[in-house]
Amino acid sequence: MDLATLLPFLVNVIVGGLVLGFVYAIIALGYTMVYGVLQLINFAHSEVFVTGAVVGFEVFRILAPNPMNGYLKLLIALVSAMLISGGLNVLIERLAYRPLRNAPKLVPLITAIGVSLILQDVLRVIEGFQGRFDLTYTLPDAFGVKFCAAESSCVGVGNFLRTIGVDLQVKDVILIVVALLSLTVLNYVVNRTRLGKAIRAVAQDRVTAGLMGIDSNLMISATFLIGGALGGISGVLYGMKVGTLNAYSGFEPGLVAFTAAVLGGIGSIPGAVLGGLLIGVIQKLVSVMSVLGDLVGSKNLATIDDSYSKMGAFVVLVLILIFKPTGLLGKSNTEKV
Amino acid sequence: MTAINPTQPNRAKPAPDRTILLILFFVVTSALLLSSHNQAVLNGSLGGLLRNPIFEALVVSLFLANVLFAYLWRAAPWARALVGIGSLLLVLPMAGREDTSLLDLSIQIMIFSALALGLNIVVGLAGLLDLGYVAFFAVGAYTWGIFASPRLSSILKYYGENPGATNAATLAIGLFLLVVTAASMIYMRRMSDKTAPTRLSSWAFGLASFGLLAGIILTVRAIAVLGASNAAGLATGIDSNFFWLFLALSIMAAAIVGVLIGLPVLKLKGDYLAIITLGLGEVIRVLANNLDLYTAGSQGITPIKSAAVPWFNSLAGFLGFSEDQYYLLFLYVLVLVVVGVILLVNVRLDRSRIGRAWIAIRDDEVAAQAMGVPLVQTKLIAFATGASFAGVMGMIFAAKQTFISPESFNLFQSIGVLSMVILGGMGSFPGVILGATVVTLLNLRILPGLGEATANIPWIPQQVNPGQLQRLVFGVILVTIMLLRPEGLLPNKRRVLELHHDENQEDDSAEGNAGALGTGTGDVYSPGKAPTKENDRSGGAK
Known part of the structure; x- marks a missing residue:
């Protein structure tokens, strides 16, 4: 074990973790925004996000023979996933959550679980009628190549990454760029527009916001639309990242992203991003623990294999909820009688 | 029906x-x-x-x-x-x-009835949404499964070959750690009822739980190493007469795990509790998947013994049952008795002081605390009671299947049991039994039946087999019941009376008593009667 082999390895793990973390961050935003306005864990968000992934798969599949630019295909995939997932999320809110707005807190939570299960099977049946279960993304060839393979083809940051030995594919770079773009847009919408102001007002106090003339139902729908659209984006990105998924594979990243939202402080938008990135790095670290164990020469570390990486997120979740339920950036609120 | x-x-x-x-x-x-x-x-x-x-x-x-x-x-x-x-x-x-499959089905229904009754205590009476309930079922199943199968001898063999530095002193240290940390954890919980928990106390609590874990590991390890010489004698697991002892042990094991999981998480409320129990349930499943030495990982443990009851076998033989049906018939009768006992315990608990305390916590935690109900203790009892039912049924399940693997205990099972409770009516004992029966019939008979019936229809591909639509069924049950009839198919009488009370009187206090899980207690909460025009200003963001 020497520093020269260990350091690039760790850098790669952290970069890989950040790439994964950006996907989690965007999924987590969907949870955190809904929680912000309704104090409801939208269990169905993991399926909204898988819907986005399925839409992305379909777009890439249908456009695969088409010779158009790969980035245009990506744009079409992202936009259609945003529209469909966003619309689906609004529909779910209208049908399953709004009638229960005044019911005890656990009732909409249970319907959320129900909606999530229904969507899983509906997606499975839709794809099943075409004889598919596992969906493998057919990405344009340009996405799969190594980023900055040759020195001449890259400049600035890319060159720097190459010199320190970071191993990235083009699709990872796309993922980061798309994620950063959507975070910027979201930040602008929430903090700089009238719509964002209204949403924040509803999240703070629905009653008073109503008195100020804000249509809180509309704002809640808008929140679900935005959250769903983010879910659609993250679905396509996740699909690109993992390559193969099925109708049931939303549960795990959904739970990890929820953990990220809780870690950052649920209801807080910067918190969700921070939590997502942290969880991504943690998960990556746990999943390479056996490789690291071999590198360092520790037998105990080497027995921790990839299957524990899922557990890593759960354990983080349990520890946060026990020791700091408000998360890293969340505000504590005492219960009112 | x-x-x-x-x-x-x-x-x-x-x-x-x-x-x-x-x-x-x-x-x-x-x-x-x-x-x-x-x-x-x-x-x-x-x-x-x-x-x-x-x-x-x-x-x-x-x-x-x-x-x-x-x-x-x-x-x-x-x-x-x-x-x-x-x-x-x-x-x-x-x-x-x-038709042996009928016995099998009946046992399955009873097992799920007991699970639903157990979850009903946690969700229906105490109002704590537990999405990792099946973990306790797994604890019961593995308690018997590990000991009554060839697993035991392979564990002992492994420790015989790799004793490490373990000896009798390790056992003493392990037991000491176990007792000290457990006692201090209980003490700290007691204290936190009286004084507000500080950062220091929660760190101390975390430390103690690590100590407890270490104690358990050391003790188990020491016992395994010291007992390694018996490996050959236990090639097929322990004697099946231990079944009766393990019936009690599995109850205890599940209850202890219930308390261990409950202690740290029960201070959380509602949705957080749901998600953390979900996480812990998954952790237990992942552990079962990864601790290859003890659980044989995803291959599962097999064959698992059942009880040996000679007189019962001769009775069954006298009644014309064939030899391979003896153990199923025995388990059927056993399960029937156990469900009867569980039902009795449930009814008695419901009418007791603790049952009223559970309902008080469900309806309004703060008010219940103000009335002197010890929150943590009462919730822990609910958790442990529910867990113990699952534990005993887990053991019977292991004996019936003769094979267990982590896949039998995934999140999906927990949600299945939850949908049984919701379908029948939270808090209603006949209701949850009905729910368990309906859902199990759907799961094991009607859906596979549909799957078989449609298997040869060409326009339905294999991927759309209706036999695998369990998720859809569970989802539809959860959503429609919550939207249309939140009190369930066979509601609790007390719930009906409450509902009736609210219909007759203008209840202006309805907004204030938003309980944890008081479904359908008033006009405002009964979605079927909710005003069509949504009243924005009534639901405080709380």
């Missing part, structure tokens, strides 16, 4: 006496069940229809409806007792003699 009406409290005239109808229904469905499982009839001209899986499922459902009607209908007590006991103890085993 459609004509299910909750008893209306202020009905003008009492329900008509249905003794004759009940007896008639019993006779007809029993005849149907028995003849549809009779070889002679099956070979006759009606055989084709009777073998149809959908028809078969229908017959079984109709027959089980007997028990439901015996409970629901107003009839002479002797008739109700006759139908209830006759169906469960006479007709069902008789039909099961011809």
Whole structure:
């Protein structure tokens, strides 16, 4: 074990973790925004996000023979996933959550679980009628190549990454760029527009916001639309990242992203991003623990294999909820009688 | 099974006496069940229809409806007792003699009834949404599974070969750690009831739980190393007469795990509790998947022994059962008894001080605390009681299946049990048993039946097999019940009275008593009656 082999390895793990973390961050935003306005864990968000992934798969599949630019295909995939997932999320809110707005807190939570299960099977049946279960993304060839393979083809940051030995594919770079773009847009919408102001007002106090003339139902729908659209984006990105998924594979990243939202402080938008990135790095670290164990020469570390990486997120979740339920950036609120 | 009406409290005239109808229904469905499982009839001209899986499922459902009607209908007590006991103890085993899968199904239904009854205490009475409930089922199953199978000897063999630095002193240290940390954890919890928890106290608590874990590991390791010489004698696991001891041990193990999981998480509320229990349930499953030495990982443990009861076997042989059915019949009777006991415990608990405390916590935690209900202790008892039911059933499940693997205990099972509780009606014991029966029938008979029936239809690909639509079924149950009839199919009488009370009086306090899980307690909460125009200003963001 020497520093020269260990350091690039760790850098790669952290970069890989950040790439994964950006996907989690965007999924987590969907949870955190809904929680912000309704104090409801939208269990169905993991399926909204898988819907986005399925839409992305379909777009890439249908456009695969088409010779158009790969980035245009990506744009079409992202936009259609945003529209469909966003619309689906609004529909779910209208049908399953709004009638229960005044019911005890656990009732909409249970319907959320129900909606999530229904969507899983509906997606499975839709794809099943075409004889598919596992969906493998057919990405344009340009996405799969190594980023900055040759020195001449890259400049600035890319060159720097190459010199320190970071191993990235083009699709990872796309993922980061798309994620950063959507975070910027979201930040602008929430903090700089009238719509964002209204949403924040509803999240703070629905009653008073109503008195100020804000249509809180509309704002809640808008929140679900935005959250769903983010879910659609993250679905396509996740699909690109993992390559193969099925109708049931939303549960795990959904739970990890929820953990990220809780870690950052649920209801807080910067918190969700921070939590997502942290969880991504943690998960990556746990999943390479056996490789690291071999590198360092520790037998105990080497027995921790990839299957524990899922557990890593759960354990983080349990520890946060026990020791700091408000998360890293969340505000504590005492219960009112 | 459609004509299910909750008893209306202020009905003008009492329900008509249905003794004759009940007896008639019993006779007809029993005849149907028995003849549809009779070889002679099956070979006759009606055989084709009777073998149809959908028809078969229908017959079984109709027959089980007997028990439901015996409970629901107003009839002479002797008739109700006759139908209830006759169906469960006479007709069902008789039909099961011809068709073993019927016994299997009945045991499965009972197991899930017990699970639903256990979860009902946690969710329905105490209002704590537990999405990792199946973890306790797993604890019970693995408690028996590891000891009553060849796993035990391979564990001992492993430790015999790799003793490490373990000796009798390790055992002492482990036990010491166990006792000290457990005692200090309980002490700290007691204190936190009286004084507000500080950062220091929660860190101390975390430290203690790590100590506890270390203690458990050391103790188990020491025992395994010290007992390694017995490996050869235990090649197929421990003697099956230990079954009865393990029945008690599995209850204890599950209850202890319930307390261990409950201690740190029960200070959380509602949705956070749901998600953390979900996480812990998954952690237990992942552990079962990864601790290859103890659980054989995803391969699962097999074969697992069942109890050896010679006198029962000779009785079963006398009654004309074949040898491979003995253990199923035995488990059937055992499960019947256990469910009976659990039901009795439930009813007694519900009417006791602790049951009222649970309901008080469910309806308003703060108010309950103000009235002197010790929150943590009461919730822990709910958790442990629910867990113990799951533990004992887990053990019976392991004995019945003779094979367990982590896949039997995934999140999906927890949600299945939850949908049973929701379908039948949270807080209602007959309701959750009905829910368990309906969902299990759907799961094990009707959906596979549909799957078989549609298997040869060309336009339905293999990927859309209706036999695998369990998720859809669970989802539809959860959503529709919550939206349309949140009190469930067979609601708790107390709930109905509360509902009725609110209908008669203008209840302006309804907004204030938003409890944890008081479904359908008032106009505002009953979505069926919710004003069509959403009132934005009534639901405080709380």
